[in-house]
Amino acid sequence: MKAVWGLLSLVVVLAVVGVLAQKSWRSSQESLARQTRSLPAGHNQASEAANVRDQSQQIQQQYRQQLESAINAPRPMPDAQ
Known part of the structure; x- marks a missing residue:
């Protein structure tokens, strides 16, 4: 019985996540469509x-230059004690 409830709750959670993802996808597509329509003609x-x-x-x-400078930077040597 415990496994049935676990499986049922998993299905419910997946359905909720699916609905939320679908709403998010639609709103992003609508936003993109509005932005494209609002572009000036030229x-x-x-x-x-x-x-x-x-x-x-x-x-x-810039990333390559910073990486190369970090790689080629001399390492400080520890003091011999």
């Missing part, structure tokens, strides 16, 4: 994508 999405790509490459380059 809005160039290609230039926006290029800006995002440039920013991403710049962040990657």
